[in-house]
Amino acid sequence: MSLQHIEQRVTIPAHGGGTSLGADFPRLASRAVVRFLSRYGILIAFLATWQVSSSAGWVNAAVLPPIDTIVTALWNGLAGGTLLGDIAISLQRAGLAFAAAVAVAIPLGLFMGQVRAVETALDPILQVFRQTSALALYPVFILLLGLGEASKVFVIFWATLFPLLLNTISGVKQVDPKLLEMARVYGATRLTAFRRVVLPGAVPSIFVGLRLSATTALLLLIASEMIGANKGIGFQVMNAQYNFQIPLMFAAIVILAGLGLIANQALVSLQRRLCRWSSPID
Amino acid sequence: MASTSGGEVTIRDLSKSFTLGGRPLAVLRALNLDIRSGECLVIVGASGSGKTTLLRILAGLEAADSGGVAIDGSPVHGVGAERAVIFQEPRLLPWLTVLGNVAFGLEVRGMPKAEAEDKARFYTALVGLAEFSDAYPRQLSGGMAQRVGIARALTVQPEILLLDEPLGALDAMTKIGMQEELARIWSEENVTMVMVTHDLEEAIYLADRVLILPREKGGTARLVEVELPRPRDRSESRFVRYREELLREFGLH
Numbered sequence: 001m002s003l004q005h006i007e008q009r010v011t012i013p014a015h016g017g018g019t020s021l022g023a024d025f026p027r028l029a030s031r032a033v034v035r036f037l038s039r040y041g042i043l044i045a046f047l048a049t050w051q052v053s054s055s056a057g058w059v060n061a062a063v064l065p066p067i068d069t070i071v072t073a074l075w076n077g078l079a080g081g082t083l084l085g086d087i088a089i090s091l092q093r094a095g096l097a098f099a100a101a102v103a104v105a106i107p108l109g110l111f112m113g114q115v116r117a118v119e120t121a122l123d124p125i126l127q128v129f130r131q132t133s134a135l136a137l138y139p140v141f142i143l144l145l146g147l148g149e150a151s152k153v154f155v156i157f158w159a160t161l162f163p164l165l166l167n168t169i170s171g172v173k174q175v176d177p178k179l180l181e182m183a184r185v186y187g188a189t190r191l192t193a194f195r196r197v198v199l200p201g202a203v204p205s206i207f208v209g210l211r212l213s214a215t216t217a218l219l220l221l222i223a224s225e226m227i228g229a230n231k232g233i234g235f236q237v238m239n240a241q242y243n244f245q246i247p248l249m250f251a252a253i254v255i256l257a258g259l260g261l262i263a264n265q266a267l268v269s270l271q272r273r274l275c276r277w278s279s280p281i282d
Numbered sequence: 283m284a285s286t287s288g289g290e291v292t293i294r295d296l297s298k299s300f301t302l303g304g305r306p307l308a309v310l311r312a313l314n315l316d317i318r319s320g321e322c323l324v325i326v327g328a329s330g331s332g333k334t335t336l337l338r339i340l341a342g343l344e345a346a347d348s349g350g351v352a353i354d355g356s357p358v359h360g361v362g363a364e365r366a367v368i369f370q371e372p373r374l375l376p377w378l379t380v381l382g383n384v385a386f387g388l389e390v391r392g393m394p395k396a397e398a399e400d401k402a403r404f405y406t407a408l409v410g411l412a413e414f415s416d417a418y419p420r421q422l423s424g425g426m427a428q429r430v431g432i433a434r435a436l437t438v439q440p441e442i443l444l445l446d447e448p449l450g451a452l453d454a455m456t457k458i459g460m461q462e463e464l465a466r467i468w469s470e471e472n473v474t475m476v477m478v479t480h481d482l483e484e485a486i487y488l489a490d491r492v493l494i495l496p497r498e499k500g501g502t503a504r505l506v507e508v509e510l511p512r513p514r515d516r517s518e519s520r521f522v523r524y525r526e527e528l529l530r531e532f533g534l535h
Binding site: 188192196 | 341343361362363365366367369371373375376377378386387389390391418419420438
C-alpha cells in the first residue's frame, strides 16, 4: 500500500458511484469528501507517513514495521485463532470488573448523593482510596488474592469503581433543587421524586462516569496482564516484544485501540438513545 | 372543566420572619386576609415586603411562625392537591416532552400514564401548544416553556392557582400576550388565582383585588378593589387612574 493508493481510496466515493443522483451528485460528493477529510485527514496522513517512513527505511523497520506487515500479523493472529483466545480472556477480565463496578458504584453513588450524612462519612476514605494508584495497590491485591484471575479482576474493578462512583454522586447532587420543589408541589413522595427527577437528571453524569470507567478498565487490564499472566492482549504485547515479534506486538496494540473505540462508541450510542432530550453528545 | 366552588382562603394573624446576618427580620406581621372563592388576587410590594414568602406559605412550601392559613375551612399543613404553583421559572423536566411535562403532576398523583396524557393533551391545546406536544423543553422559547408550566398546573385542576411572578422573566411583548392568556384561562377555568408580581400594570390588568404589602415596619397591608370591566383596556383612563393610585401607594407619584 502506497501513499498514492490511500489517496485514491479516499477519493473513490466522489467518482465511483452511479449518476442516479443527477447533476447535484458531483457537488454533494465533493462536500462529502471534504467532510471526510476534515475529520480523518490527519489520521490518514499519520498512517501514510508511518507506512512510507518504514518501507523507505527512514525509520528502523524492525521497531516500527510497515503498516501492511502489522495488518498481516493481525490477520494471521485472528484467522489462526491465537489472538482470539487472548481477546476472549481479556474481555472476560475487563467485562467482569466493569460489570461489578457498575453494580456497586451506581447504586452506592445514588444513595450517597441523596443522603448527606452517608456522603460526609464516606467521602474522606473515598478520597484517600481514589488518590492511591490502583497499580500501586496491585501487589497488595496479589498478596491477598493470589496471582490468578481474582487479583486481576479486582484491580480493574478497583480502578473502575471511582470514576463511576464520583460521577454518579455529582450527577445526583447537580439535580436542580427547584425541580425537586416542583415535584413536591404535586405531592411527590421522596421515592417518586427520586425516580422521576433525580434518577433521570443524573443519567448524563453517570454516562460520563461509564465512559471514563471503560477507558480505565482497558488501561488496568493491560497493566495487570503484563504482570504474571500467560494469556490476554496485554500479555501478548509484552510477550511479542520479548520474542521480538514486533508486528504481532503492534497487532495486539491495534486490538486494544479497537476495543477502546468500540466500548466508547457503544456507550455513546446508548447515551444517545437514553438522553435524546439533552443537547447533542460529542 | 370548571372545578367546583371552593378555593376560599382565610389568612389569620400570619407572621413570618427570617434570620438575616444573625438578626431576625420580620417580613410578614400579623396579616389578616380573606381570599374569595374564584377571585383573582394580585399581591404587589417592594422587594423584601414578603410577597413571595406569603405565596410560599399559601403553597405549603414554608411554614408560618405564628398564625395560619385555612382553605375552605381546613387548616393548611404542607402542600395539597387543591393547590398548584406556577413559578417564575418554568421548572420543566428536560427529559420529558411538552406533553410529558404537562402530564407530570397527574402521574405523580398516581393517574395511569395514558389517562394523564389524555388530560394533558386538553390543557396543552388550551395554552396553544398542541403542535409542540412532542418537543423537548430545550427547543422552546421562554414564553412557550412558561405556558407548559401553566398547563402542567392547570392539568391537576386545582381550586387555587398560586403564581409567583410567572411572567417576570419574559420580554415585554411576550409578557402582554401571556397576561391576556392568563386572564382568559382564569375566566374559563373558574379557579381562585393568587399571583405575586412587581408589575403594577399586570396587577391592574388581571386583579379583582390588589394586595399591597407594606415595606416599612409597622405599615399595614392595603387592598385595592379594581372595578373595571373585562377584558380590560390598558389605555383606558380609569385603568391609568388605578395605575396612578398604586404608584401613590408606593410613594412614587
